Amino acid sequence: MDDVEQAIQAKIHREDRIRERLLEETLRGTLLIDTQGERVGQVNGLSVMQLADFSFGHPTRITARVRLGKGEVIDIEREVELGGPIHSKGVLILSGFLGARYAADQPLSLAASLVFEQSYGAVEGDSASSAELYALLSALAGLPIQQSLAVTGSVNQHGEVQAIGGVNEKIEGFFDLCRARGNLDGQGVLIPASNVRHLMLRNDVVDSVQKGQFNVYPVESIDQGIEILTGVAAGERDASGKFPEGSVNQRVEARLIQLAEKRLAAAQKAGPEIAS
């Protein structure tokens, strides 16, 4: 092995240390990532970290909280100028979808906040926009999301899930965390259906998938994704325009109508401005 090769090996080793460090801090609880159980308004998003000659995926906790408000979906990363334009565009797109799909003829009466928890740097790209939307739907529907799953994919104004980059690194990043915690059964990731042709996973991941342990779910729409994450049917509008009782979409719409009515009730007592 000559000097150049040694130098390259050393460099890869140093960079790989960063990946290991992040994994280690997650295992020790410095970075909080659940991979078991379920939680309302919380989802595992998948990011790619790009070093000089090396990139790897790791999960980020995305949370959403909802309360009575004037219809604003607050993207906290953008508020503090940590979110790049594509990230911000993604959040505006998911807001366009949310606002127009549910109770579009009612005053939008929620105040929602979206956060990448324990993320301390700039956030760019729209590959987490579907994850953010799932967290928001979960918070609105009051339905918990399986923490054994992680999500990547962008979403457009019609609720279609679109392709993203780095799909293999992202899957492997979550796989490594789950394996390090000693469990692969029932763990998995949701990826855009249009990314399937980009799949070139490591052999250990492929083996685990083939054994029926780790799962890769290709999804084409938000409805497909939210069903996998919550285990509850998304629901389509029937002839009368109603979502089936108990479906995710029915619950989301019901909550938005309830918030509008609570706002109406407060306003009826006292006046409109009070209702926000």
Next chain:
Amino acid sequence: MDDVEQAIQAKIHREDRIRERLLEETLRGTLLIDTQGERVGQVNGLSVMQLADFSFGHPTRITARVRLGKGEVIDIEREVELGGPIHSKGVLILSGFLGARYAADQPLSLAASLVFEQSYGAVEGDSASSAELYALLSALAGLPIQQSLAVTGSVNQHGEVQAIGGVNEKIEGFFDLCRARGNLDGQGVLIPASNVRHLMLRNDVVDSVQKGQFNVYPVESIDQGIEILTGVAAGERDASGKFPEGSVNQRVEARLIQLAEKRLAAAQKAGPEIAS
């Protein structure tokens, strides 16, 4: 062939690769562009990509979503500072047209959002402003737009369609996508009438047009364009100031009045602020 010529050929080849790559990604579904069927609030806009010594056209999906609101037309590209001033000017102009043409004596009560889907860079120029307006009218009227067609042209405050640049590249870009998908019959593009004299299309496009397959529609006004895209008459105000029942314009106005009334109804119950 000497060295210089070879170098030039190689360069063109490299740049042409980018065009092919974009086309390929669209064919594979990484970039979502429909060229068949119909869709509410969605239109194929035409862009020109400019490389060093080479330019080509390719379609972009433009979507519009509408809900009850306070009259704002949100240009998402501008919100995240990806839209240049001319792009933003175009959206403000179409808003001026929309607001003053329909139900101008009623409080404007929509919240609309306009997006260039899967567009990750800066957007400049007003050549998509008519396409954005068509998407918005479609969303308001609830009338689907033929996805077999694509659109270019800017619009002024009186609804006239104005000339744009790169008309040939744009037409050829959409033609190439349609052909690659194996169908040219019934496909086509809407261009500003004042661009007709700039037409210098490739022979294959000219042949297809002459065979009655691919169509080039010169339009002078938004009314002309929306008729071609939806197959429904635009409609002119009669002596009493009303648009004909079932026409695009009647539906748009009716929806805007309905939104204003829904807002009024919510406000009547509870107070004004609640209605947005």
Next chain:
Amino acid sequence: MDDVEQAIQAKIHREDRIRERLLEETLRGTLLIDTQGERVGQVNGLSVMQLADFSFGHPTRITARVRLGKGEVIDIEREVELGGPIHSKGVLILSGFLGARYAADQPLSLAASLVFEQSYGAVEGDSASSAELYALLSALAGLPIQQSLAVTGSVNQHGEVQAIGGVNEKIEGFFDLCRARGNLDGQGVLIPASNVRHLMLRNDVVDSVQKGQFNVYPVESIDQGIEILTGVAAGERDASGKFPEGSVNQRVEARLIQLAEKRLAAAQKAGPEIAS
């Protein structure tokens, strides 16, 4: 002819080509400028284009649209940061005049938008502020403006028309367009009275004016100008404070009162916020 002289001639020739090009594009309809007929909310403004050693005038279409709103006059050039400070100052001044002159004791209830159509670069100077005000008055009064005329001049908060620069180039620019379209009879321009002493027009323009074809109208006030542009008397308040029935000013005030009342009516039904 020596070399230097030749170089100068060549340069002038090149720059003159730009002037010819703009004229040509206008004649072909790429740039939309009407020089016949009449139109509501549309006026020909006059700009000067300054090249290195050469300047010339050309007309710009300025449009205004009006609807029910909260009293805002939106200067679209400023909104997208294409308008320089003096341009923006001009629009604020005309708004100050408009708001204080008509129905000053009523809530201002219009939403107006002003645009330089097909203008793709920065706009500076206040020499179009009177033209913008005419377009706005026309849109409010519902009275069409003669497109055979073009306008230059700034306006102050008391409605006086003030001197501007480049008066000769501006007049000649419009003259050249009208002549190229084969008609000079009844064509003309409105200039500030205080610019008369700066007139040094080309012989062909002077000849045409002397023959009673092309007209140069010096104006001192907005009232004088709007009469020439619409053919309708501006009207002065009588002892009871009312403008004469049918006058421009009476129509503008009536429309502003009507908008305020429409807003009141909507508000009465539902609440105040709804009325905007």
Next chain:
Amino acid sequence: MDDVEQAIQAKIHREDRIRERLLEETLRGTLLIDTQGERVGQVNGLSVMQLADFSFGHPTRITARVRLGKGEVIDIEREVELGGPIHSKGVLILSGFLGARYAADQPLSLAASLVFEQSYGAVEGDSASSAELYALLSALAGLPIQQSLAVTGSVNQHGEVQAIGGVNEKIEGFFDLCRARGNLDGQGVLIPASNVRHLMLRNDVVDSVQKGQFNVYPVESIDQGIEILTGVAAGERDASGKFPEGSVNQRVEARLIQLAEKRLAAAQKAGPEIAS
């Protein structure tokens, strides 16, 4: 006379040309400055223009317009970023004075706009803040200001007039304009009383003052100044807190109360938001 001296003379001559040019343009009506008659909402402010080794004063027309609104005093120079911080501070201070002195227990219901007419560059300093306040009081009281007078001086939140710089150049600038128009009788300037000790006027100005033609009025407060400019007593609150009938202050307060009541009346009909 040696070369250096010649060069200095030439330079002064060139710079003095600018002064002459401004004066000439004012005399010819390119720059509109009234030095006779009276006008509501219009006052002559005094500026100093600073060249390299030379400075001179010249008057600027300051206008104020007032309508029903939500209490905003719009400083148009600041809106378009032509006003420096000290200028803007001056306008905010005069607004603080206005709002707290008159009808302080009523909702402030005016919309006022202040402009330096035909001023095309940056504006800095607070030496015009008293002039701006006079224009505003005149517009509110409906009392005309003598255009034979010009004003300099800043104002604090308690209505005291404060010292400014360049008092001699400012006085001489207005003197020269008046003399060039052939009249000095009854012409004059208002200066801060604390600037009297800085007076070192040219002999011709001193002579004219001594002959009782041109007047220099030192003022300590806004009340003193507005009396000189309008010829109407400012008025002090009596024991019951009322200003004397017909006084400037009574008229200003009455107009502010009237605007608040008009706003109340519109709001009573329809709702609050409508009232602005």
Next chain:
Amino acid sequence: MDDVEQAIQAKIHREDRIRERLLEETLRGTLLIDTQGERVGQVNGLSVMQLADFSFGHPTRITARVRLGKGEVIDIEREVELGGPIHSKGVLILSGFLGARYAADQPLSLAASLVFEQSYGAVEGDSASSAELYALLSALAGLPIQQSLAVTGSVNQHGEVQAIGGVNEKIEGFFDLCRARGNLDGQGVLIPASNVRHLMLRNDVVDSVQKGQFNVYPVESIDQGIEILTGVAAGERDASGKFPEGSVNQRVEARLIQLAEKRLAAAQKAGPEIAS
């Protein structure tokens, strides 16, 4: 005396000239600083001017004006970007104290403006925040502040007075002005109690203090300070939560309640928005 020493002496002399100049301009009334009498909404703040090798203190007039409004405390220096972040922080802190201490369960209904009068440069530091709060309390309570006193010290959200820098220069600056005006009896300054250990005053100041002429008042809280400045007891809430009748705090709270009620009264007549 060698050359270096001479140069140093000359420099100090030049810089001391600036101090003398400021003092002189104050004595002549160019800079308005009262050191006798009493005034509502006006207090002498103390600043330090820092030259290269030399610093000195001088007083600044701080004024506050109050009217009916929506609860905003406008820091005019910040509005025009002359106030640095620490200055602005100080004003926000005093607003937090004011809003939470008095009538915290009522809608805050004042509009207050704070100014450093005749201050033409950037303002930084929070050493005037207690002075600004005193001016505001005086304006609200309608109680005059003794102009024979001057103030330094910052304030926290609980109304405690905190240490500042340059305490000696500040005291000496006010001392010098008072002496130059020929009176020291009853003159004095309020300083933070925690600055007492930093006192190293000039002999003449110490002598005057010892003779009982000039006073240095160490204060720990806003309550202590306002008592010294107004001669009226600050007042503490009794068991029923009320401040003693006639105390400063009772008057401030009463005025805030009165403003809220006036706003309520206007709103009752007409609607809420009207009330601001």
Next chain:
Amino acid sequence: MDDVEQAIQAKIHREDRIRERLLEETLRGTLLIDTQGERVGQVNGLSVMQLADFSFGHPTRITARVRLGKGEVIDIEREVELGGPIHSKGVLILSGFLGARYAADQPLSLAASLVFEQSYGAVEGDSASSAELYALLSALAGLPIQQSLAVTGSVNQHGEVQAIGGVNEKIEGFFDLCRARGNLDGQGVLIPASNVRHLMLRNDVVDSVQKGQFNVYPVESIDQGIEILTGVAAGERDASGKFPEGSVNQRVEARLIQLAEKRLAAAQKAGPEIAS
């Protein structure tokens, strides 16, 4: 000892002087830090100061004040642009938690302000976000916080306390202040549970902890922390969704409901806008 070593020692000594200076100023009362007693709306946060080769911890007083308002939590550091993006993100996250956890179906009706008192530089990092939330909860509940304790740790939108950096320096910084004041009994710090494994405290601190004097409390949630700081149970919602009477959470919720009702009451009298 050679020269290099001497230089290093000297440097450390100089930097250590800064630490000593800060400590000294705190002991002398220039910097106000309570380490005894209890106070509503005030908590000791822990910061790390980073010098070139040296870092140390020191406490900062964080205060919160609350009044009736429209739901805004004002981060004063951010308002004046002294707060970095991570700091600001932390405050937005705690606001998201507060708004969604308590009375989420009521209009949020507080106005709260958060300050780092006597902090004169930029503030970055989210390690104080749990401390800020404790101060806010204390102000809302009206329950005092033990000043004998200090706090570090960030908080997420679900109220979990997350790991921070510099845990040892922070603990030692507070330990040193307490010891210098002569008391360690009952003093202590709250740290994130996930930071326990980073503990490597100085021997004197370890000794004191082992003797049962100084305490280190690892906490996982805001509920745990607020119990330690106030000595009052946090309280969990029972089956009917109510917090136990007298618990911190019940008091916070009750206060938020009371504020909403006070706002409603004012609005009922007069209109909505008035209520803020």
